[in-house]
Amino acid sequence: MNELTEFLLRTGDDALVAAQRLGEWVAAAPEMEEDIALANIALDQLGAARLLLSYAGELMTGSGQRPAGAVDGEVTEDTLAYLRDDREFRNCLLVELPNGDFAVTMAKLLFLSAYQRLLYDRLVASTDGRLASIAAKARKEVAYHLDHAQLWTLRLGDGTAESHRRMQAAVDQLWPYTHELFQADEPTRRLDEAGVVAAPDTLREAWLGLVEPVLAQATLDRPADAWAPVGGRAGLHTEHLSYLLAEMQVLHRAHPGARW
C-alpha cells in the first residue's frame, strides 16, 4: 500500500475508534456536563477521522485498491469505516481498549490527545497541502481535549484516596500501550524525510514533556517503561476491536447503503 495512504489510515483509524469508544459514555458519564463533553470530543475525533479517511479512500480509489469486503465502486470514508475487518484497521491498541472506569477513560484521553496535539502540530507544516489543512483544523480542537484530560487527571490524581488509587491504576494499566504510538518504521521515516508526515518516534520526547509534568502535579507516579505491546499498525489487534466493530458496522453490513 502507498505509504501516505498507510499513514492516513493509521491516523484516521486512531480518531475513528477513539470516537466510537467515547460515544459509549453518552448517557453513562458521571454527570451531565461530562456526558456533553465526551460527546463533543467524540464528535471532533469523528470529524478528523472523516477528513483523513476520505483522503485515504481517494488515494485508494486512484490506485485501484479497496478493502476486501467492498465489492465495487469508489472507496469512501463509509467503505473504510463500515466494510473493513479488524485485520484491515491500523489504529493503535490504546484506543480500542475498553473504557474501564472514568479514570481509565481520562488517562486514555490524556495520552492520546497529547500525542495527537504534537502530531497535528507537526503536520501543519506538511508538504502535502491537504494533510496540512486537515491538521490545522484538528490541532485547534485537540487542544481542548488535552486541556480537559489534564484537568480531570489533576482532579482525580490529587483528589481523594480512592480517586488517587483509581487514577494511578489507570495510568499503570495504560502506560505500556503508549509505546506503540511512537513505534518507528521505515516507510514513515522516509515520508518524514520528505517532509510529508512526522515519524512517530520523533514525538516521544515532546510527549513525555507534556505528560510527565501533569502526572507529577497530580501526585501520580510515572510508570517505568517495560512491557510494550504493539501490533495495531500491522492490523494485529486485541479482541476488543472486533466487538467494537461489530457494533459500529452491524447496521451498514445488514442494510448496505442504508440512509435516513
Place this chain on the structure above:
Amino acid sequence: MSLRAVVAAVVDPEIRVVTIDELGILRDVAEDPDTGRVTVTITPTYTGCPAMDVIRADIRHALSVAGHPDTDVVTVLAPAWSTDWISESGRAKLAAAGIAPPGPVRRDGPVRLTLTVACPRCGSAETEQVSRFGSTTCKALWRCRACREPFDHLKAL
C-alpha cells in the same frame, strides 16, 4: 439582491439568530459568466460540525428560489476557521440571544484562558465556567453568579 446577498442571508441551522456570513462560514460566491453556474465556497467551524449538510442544502435552496438552480457548494478547510471571523453584527446578535460571544484568539501557545465572560443577560462579570463543552461543539457552558442564570459561551477557536 446580489447573489452574494442571497447566500449571505442563509441562517446557521443550529444558532438561528446569525447568518453563515456573520459567522465567517461563507468564504466566496462566484458566478460563471458563460454558463451561469454558481459556485459557493464555505468552510466548517469544527471538523465534525453536523450542521454542514443542512447548510449546503439551505444554500442550494436559497439560490434555487432566487432563480439559480445550477449550484456547486464547495467546502474548503484552509485557512482554518476562527472565531475571530465572526462579524460585529454577528457578535451583537449572539449576545442578544443569550450567547456570550467569543473573545479574541491568541495566535500561538496553549489554549487561551478566558479570564472572564460577561453574562449576556445582566452584564455581570461575576460568571463561572460550568463545562468547557456545551450543546454544540462550538459552545461552552457558563453560569452567572449575579443573576443565577446559566448561559452558552461561544468559545474562542
